[in-house]
Amino acid sequence: MATNLGGLVKRLQDIMRNDPGINGDAQRIEQIIWALFLKVYDAKEEDWEMDEDDYHSIIPEPYRWQNWAHDDGTGTAYTGEELLEFVNDLFTVLKNLSITPDMPKKKRIVKTMFEETNQYMKDGVLLRQVINVIDDIDLESYDNMHALGDIYETILKELQSAGRAGEFYTPRAVTDFMADRIEPHLGERMADFACGTGGFLVSWLRELEKQIAAPDDRALWNHSVYGIEKKQFPYMLAITNLLLHGVDNPDIDHGNSLLHDVLDYTEKDKFDKILMNPPYGGSEKKDVMSHFPDDLADSETADLFMSVILYRLKQGGRAAVVLPDGFLFGTDNTKVNIKKKLMAECDLHTIVRLPGSVFAPYTSITTNILFFDRTHPTEKIWFYRLDMPEGYKHFSKTKPMRLEHFDPVKAWWDDRQEILEGDFPKAKCYTIDEIAAGGYNLDLCGFPHEEEEILEPMELIQKYQEQRKSLNDDIDKILARITAKLEDNA
Template sequence: MAANLSGLVKKLQDIMRNDPGINGDAQRIEQIIWALFLKVYDAKEDDWEMEEDDYRSILPEQYRWRSWAHDDGKGTALTGTELLDFVNELFAALSTLPITPDMPRRKRIVRTMFEETNQYMKDGVLLRQVINVIDDINLESYENMHALGDIYETILKELQSAGRAGEFYTPRAVTDFMAKRIEPHLGEKMADFACGTGGFLVSWLRELRKQVSTPDDIALWNASIYGIEKKQFPYMLAITNLLLHDIDNPNIDHGNSLLHDVLDYTEKDQFDKILMNPPYGGSEKKDVMRHFPDDLRDSETADLFMSVILYRLKAGGRAAVVLPDGFLFGTDNTKVNIKKKLLAECDLHTIIRLPGSVFAPYTPITTNLLFFDRTHPTERTWIYRLDMPEGYKHFSKTKPMRLEHFAPVDAWWDDRREIIEDGFPKAKCYTAEEIAAGGYNLDLCGFPHEEEEILEPMELIQKYQEQRKALNDDIDKILARITAKLEENA
């Protein structure tokens, strides 16, 4: 099954490259996702109908995948202009399905999936070919569904080179390592307040699944996650991702975590565990910043999400968060206030400095993993620098970071000791007093200066293309922040 699916994305993209209505990988992937969602949802409905005598689909019968998508080869399947007209009608119907608050989430997600989704294709014959490829996927067994869940990773990895979509994908090696180190337990609730394509949710579920042995355990496992995602495209990806990983009621909201007064959160809004890679480099407007206390108010997206995490982590809870270098060394008032709050209310016990290019080709920004528990104020913080693995000059789309690259951290984690290499600290413990005396600058155990590497011509071209894209993205973000400031003062 996996072998047959491995070429699925390429086959579909090759078909859609001939369609005049589609421009770029991001639109091609969005096209794949809405059709794949309907195919997977139809397979799930087969299961639900077998399990529940009174199950009724939220989909009108004519819009269920089984009713219109299959091509029996007898010339009766919709195609051409007729298919395009029907799909446009389907989109209009599904985006306005009647829903109620007490309706099961597995039904409500159909409407939210289609409310802001686009159908770009203009060639109905090519659309029929796309539908046929997806309809041929056999999802009748658990093994096949599981295999497609793994192949789905290839779709998400494509996002790294899909322009606007790259920000939604965190490498699986990073999400798996963080999920393991946060130590999931059955009965706990985990949240990701900017869940993107659902990578952290899936890594948590994969790690927690090892503890499942009874039907009651399965119910706890299924109800253990919560996500919220602001943008429609990654929201679609996350919902489909969870359906493929056996979550029948994907508990993901389509919304913005920053549009809620953090002071209004109560214990019922808090979670046992939080796993996140907050969007960073973004600029938020005044109507977003007003939801935060004056001393924590900033236009930097990552800073605001850190505040949300601090208000929504339960007493005794644990968090693991990806943050850029700018948070570590930032000395502006807001960043310092957030770090003071973090150290005063939580035990920031570990920071892992990641090597550069982990998120290539989307961004060259160097990132860090912060692990903290809401148990007691920080007394000391261990900082560990994870160097580039032997034989690697940099990570790339074809040579991404893998879970085994975290082996040095795993070996060090439970038997912590100071490590000095070539006169530079690679691992060191700092007291809270030392951190405060340094102005809350956490930019410690950094990477020594490296000599410039000499690359092959094609590698050099790719590197410069990646750097140019990242620089353009940074310039766009800076311009957006300047514009936001001007609008505030207007």
């Protein structure tokens, strides 16, 4: 009987916590991913061998999962030092596979998956236990594959508390909302030029899958997304993510979207839809900025990605992009030039201001979703401020943002009205003339904030003294109760 999927991640993590070579969640997750990839890839290869008469695996026979990973209980399966030596050889073989540009991407991804991947475990017996748990997963049924895809999401959520790995994960609620609003259609191609773990690609595929009614539709669906990711760890996660969600030939490149002259893009390099949460807060070097026209060359990573999007969105195409507040209120020459280009070439029709802590604990930077179509120049922009849900002070790992938290903006979307709450507009429309008159500052419909109370110095000192006395009184009361309890138990 196949392993119970419900406790899969916990069982694997419990095993690896006893291994002296593993240090922290990020390494545990990387260990799970390379083994899970080989397991899933092996299942895909079985299908390809049945469907394609001339299919030959790129992985040499001794190193295919089916030929070494299964433990039939007879004592012949690799374990201990022998398994560690075999896996080290496996990594060497896969890192050095011979690939060619004309080779199908589903074969080339094996080499790129392992080029910078590490095997951290030092205890071969524990490694055998990990391999056994993963090998015991039943991938024969669609339901099991679907369930494993959902479990994979829990692995990706763990990244938010696994150091900087969290920067590559956008909460499912955000990606699903954006995919829904951008309205996927069969036959279209969608791209994410910094795809991280593939969240936007999967949300698009799930939304698009509702339209599949024939075998030809499945083929269109299977080739509808493109991603590129420059860092190895999230690239691994994205490839495995798409395989688990049924994509046979994941069209994801391992590279940097910013290292290409934007003026060289042709029509074949453009896409119908673009969904992105570009990296922000980073500072790019001059060699990266040299790929952009002088008036758009900014060291801020998010700004450069906005330029890439503008050069790669088809005429008639639609985009939804997460950007930090800095892009909205920035009035330096480059940011203004990018915003002018955006509004001159596209209809920037909606900006949704997201509540704080959506990306907690990775970052507390306030973010926004920009929705625009490459149809005509911007004439007006609607702003909608999405407030924190009732009962929430902030989002967290245990209380993340959920898709239903977008219900207010969904209800407003098709029947747009200006909304005023107190002195702060919650939804408001501005014309392009008003935007231009304001220096292209898009920091509008902000969140209410408490007015700062400015006191005279002596008044301020008195206030602090009163607060300290009140705090000391509270501490004294608590200590008195503790002392009384101790005396009663003496």
